[in-house]
Amino acid sequence: MKRVTIKDVAREANVSVTLVSFVMNAKRDENGRLDCPVNPETAERVLKVARELGYRRNEAAASLRSGRSNAIAVIPTDISNRFFSGVSRYIESKASEYGYTVFFGSSDEKASKLESILSALLSYNIDGVIVAPVKGSRPAIQRLVDAGIPVVLLDRDIEGMTDVSKVLLDDFVAGRMATRVLIENGYRKIEMISYSLGISSLLEREKGYADTMKAYGLEEFIRIAHTTYGSREEDVLGLIKDAQARGTEAFFLPTYSLSVQVLSAMKDMGLGTPDDFAVVGFDNSHVYRLFSNTVAHIRQPLQALGETCVELIHDMIGGSGTKQTIVLKPTLIPGGSVQKRKP
Amino acid sequence: MKRVTIKDVAREANVSVTLVSFVMNAKRDENGRLDCPVNPETAERVLKVARELGYRRNEAAASLRSGRSNAIAVIPTDISNRFFSGVSRYIESKASEYGYTVFFGSSDEKASKLESILSALLSYNIDGVIVAPVKGSRPAIQRLVDAGIPVVLLDRDIEGMTDVSKVLLDDFVAGRMATRVLIENGYRKIEMISYSLGISSLLEREKGYADTMKAYGLEEFIRIAHTTYGSREEDVLGLIKDAQARGTEAFFLPTYSLSVQVLSAMKDMGLGTPDDFAVVGFDNSHVYRLFSNTVAHIRQPLQALGETCVELIHDMIGGSGTKQTIVLKPTLIPGGSVQKRKP
DNA sequence: TTGAAAGCGATACCAA
DNA sequence: TTGGTATCGCTTTCAA
Numbered sequence: 001m002k003r004v005t006i007k008d009v010a011r012e013a014n015v016s017v018t019l020v021s022f023v024m025n026a027k028r029d030e031n032g033r034l035d036c037p038v039n040p041e042t043a044e045r046v047l048k049v050a051r052e053l054g055y056r057r058n059e060a061a062a063s064l065r066s067g068r069s070n071a072i073a074v075i076p077t078d079i080s081n082r083f084f085s086g087v088s089r090y091i092e093s094k095a096s097e098y099g100y101t102v103f104f105g106s107s108d109e110k111a112s113k114l115e116s117i118l119s120a121l122l123s124y125n126i127d128g129v130i131v132a133p134v135k136g137s138r139p140a141i142q143r144l145v146d147a148g149i150p151v152v153l154l155d156r157d158i159e160g161m162t163d164v165s166k167v168l169l170d171d172f173v174a175g176r177m178a179t180r181v182l183i184e185n186g187y188r189k190i191e192m193i194s195y196s197l198g199i200s201s202l203l204e205r206e207k208g209y210a211d212t213m214k215a216y217g218l219e220e221f222i223r224i225a226h227t228t229y230g231s232r233e234e235d236v237l238g239l240i241k242d243a244q245a246r247g248t249e250a251f252f253l254p255t256y257s258l259s260v261q262v263l264s265a266m267k268d269m270g271l272g273t274p275d276d277f278a279v280v281g282f283d284n285s286h287v288y289r290l291f292s293n294t295v296a297h298i299r300q301p302l303q304a305l306g307e308t309c310v311e312l313i314h315d316m317i318g319g320s321g322t323k324q325t326i327v328l329k330p331t332l333i334p335g336g337s338v339q340k341r342k343p
Numbered sequence: 344m345k346r347v348t349i350k351d352v353a354r355e356a357n358v359s360v361t362l363v364s365f366v367m368n369a370k371r372d373e374n375g376r377l378d379c380p381v382n383p384e385t386a387e388r389v390l391k392v393a394r395e396l397g398y399r400r401n402e403a404a405a406s407l408r409s410g411r412s413n414a415i416a417v418i419p420t421d422i423s424n425r426f427f428s429g430v431s432r433y434i435e436s437k438a439s440e441y442g443y444t445v446f447f448g449s450s451d452e453k454a455s456k457l458e459s460i461l462s463a464l465l466s467y468n469i470d471g472v473i474v475a476p477v478k479g480s481r482p483a484i485q486r487l488v489d490a491g492i493p494v495v496l497l498d499r500d501i502e503g504m505t506d507v508s509k510v511l512l513d514d515f516v517a518g519r520m521a522t523r524v525l526i527e528n529g530y531r532k533i534e535m536i537s538y539s540l541g542i543s544s545l546l547e548r549e550k551g552y553a554d555t556m557k558a559y560g561l562e563e564f565i566r567i568a569h570t571t572y573g574s575r576e577e578d579v580l581g582l583i584k585d586a587q588a589r590g591t592e593a594f595f596l597p598t599y600s601l602s603v604q605v606l607s608a609m610k611d612m613g614l615g616t617p618d619d620f621a622v623v624g625f626d627n628s629h630v631y632r633l634f635s636n637t638v639a640h641i642r643q644p645l646q647a648l649g650e651t652c653v654e655l656i657h658d659m660i661g662g663s664g665t666k667q668t669i670v671l672k673p674t675l676i677p678g679g680s681v682q683k684r685k686p
Numbered sequence: 687t688t689g690a691a692a693g694c695g696a697t698a699c700c701a702a
Numbered sequence: 703t704t705g706g707t708a709t710c711g712c713t714t715t716c717a718a
Contacts, residue, residue: 101467405695
């Protein structure tokens with residue numbers, strides 16, 4: 001019942017606790033033990049005893065003494081969100097590869113919530129934080145950085161913030177890709193429905209759209225309607241009707257939830273793609289295959305995003321301390337929803 | 344830069360560390376401080392100083408000394424899975440209400456993975472575990488229970504396991520509901536496509552189906568095909584063709600991923616609901632509204648499931664130690680995919 | 687290569 | 703109501 005401690009192992013193996021600690025923390029290279037100045041035979045004996053006794057390090061004690069914790073925190077806006085739950089999965093498994101345990105906390109797009117999560121997690125001496133910034137969270141994140149805690153910004157940039165690593169999608173290109181395929185297939189009155197979250201990723205997608213429209217001389221048709229995650233259900237129907245009234249031909253929808261919302265509203269209204277509206281959605285999903293015309297969409301490299309986060313935070317914790325910004329490319333998955341426009 | 348400790352607060356407030364500890368751990372009732380034998384004025388002073396100095400408890404130290412951690416672990420099979428990511432969200436927010444921090448780890452339906460997560464998390468002195476058991480994980484979970492750690496089984500039962508709390512869906516009823524609505528709408532050759540995971544929830548859904556078929560004298564049509572999460576994509580097409588060949592009229596699909604898979608395969612094959620196959624799916628999703636006929640499905644009460652988990656684990660940790668089994672009811676969301684059969 | 691001993695920052699026990 | 707002090711289990715000098 002009582003837990004096995006380092007002392008028990010030491011006694012049983014006839015060595016000091018120091019030695020046990022050395023051995024238990026040693027990292028193996030390709031061959032044997034290297035980073036620790038312990039007689040290999042002694043080491044093996046200690047390892048064996050530890051195994052037999054069922055020793056498991058008390059992380060609380062280790063953390064108290066060392067100030068580290070082998071744990072990282074991940075703070076998405078919403079773990080049940082399609083994008084973040086996907087990325088989190090990859091973060092989680094990469095993290096455990098590196099020996100980190102992962103804390104999760106959803107910020108709910110609220111800076112106040114983000115702060116309280118952060119403060120709770122800091123009490124655990126976490127070694128690093130992977131966070132999706134939300135509007136107004138800059139000070140909280142800056143404080144983290146100032147406290148010397150490695151931070152990786154995921155999915156959203158905070159402009160001008162240095163001393164952090166960043167893992168982002170090339171959102172501008174995503175916006176351009178989406179817009180371009182529509183234009184090239186003969187659509188001109190292309191609009192966006194987006195969220196007013198004030199976050200870089202959406203702003204960049206919007207910029208990519210607007211920029212491309214301009215490049216093709218379609219600035220007069222640039223139009224971005226904004227709604228919120230909470231009120232999208234009520235808003236979208238009206239937005240579609242308005243668009244219809246003004247002869248809009250296509251939509252670029254820069255998030256998954258918006259894509260599903262708009263498509264489902266269109267369905268309710270008896271509208272189809274691409275005849276009523278051509279559509280480019282966002283994020284990969286089986287759902288897009290379920291329409292009579294499959295829905296073209298922008299795919300994010302979830303695995304690469306997640307794994308890169310962990311690699312960067314690991315680098316920073318490891319001491320090399322190099323800060324990097326990694327920008328990954330989106331892919332356009334074609335679909336019938338952007339079929340060439342009938343003349 | 345240096346962290347503020349209880350000592351700093353004590354010095355600044357002219358009291359002993361003991362007192363600070365008392366105050367910082369005191370819980371407020373509706374009025375003021377109660378559970379701690381400290382002069383209210385002193386307490387206020389301590390609180391004020393702590394706030395000013397920016398004191399934050401070092402959980403590692405607290406945990407080392409007390410053996411507790413104010414943290415719970417949640418172990419779904421896959422955090423990116425629709426069902427679990429939804430439930431996790433509610434677990435998370437309820438947990439933070441109670442002051443718990445949450446560790447997540449996905450077991451990937453593998454007992455070995457579950458064990459290694461458990462062992463990693465145990466190093467942190469977690470106060471309790473909410474876990475979705477997988478095939479073969481019984482011994483690992485039993486060990487947890489034997490070690491005196493509060494455990495709540497989520498979504499899946501381990502039969503005969505006592506000394507744990509359980510939060511389950513009434514899966515038998517879910518199976519019955521689905522089957523019954525199909526039968527009542529004139530379908531007789533009703534089949535299931537399910538996973539061979541060996542977990543209670545699926546087995547119960549299957550039992551509910553088979554039982555209902557029997558009750559209506561349709562035992563000759565009982566047929567449950569099994570696939571796996573990993574191979575569903577290849578398998579499903581064949582399974583549908585087989586079914587078609589033998590004149591199957593309807594499917595009950597007992598998970599979300601299966602529902603999407605089958606519906607999308609049907610779409611690829613040019614088949615529709617309910618004419619080619621009537622369909623009852625599982626779990627709530629916008630997706631089901633996107634079909635020309637909306638898809639009837641069984642809805643799980645995600646919020647209630649998640650919150651109940653936390654309440655039960657909190658009770659167990661709190662010491663009352665009462666073990667409970669809560670079985671929540673599913674709801675049938677009707678849809679065109681089960682429309683009355685044309686004669 | 688090995689070991690002794692000094693903490694890390696809290697809590698818990700006992701005494702005042 | 704308060705305060706002193708011995709831990710909790712580990713890592714980390716420092717010395718042998």
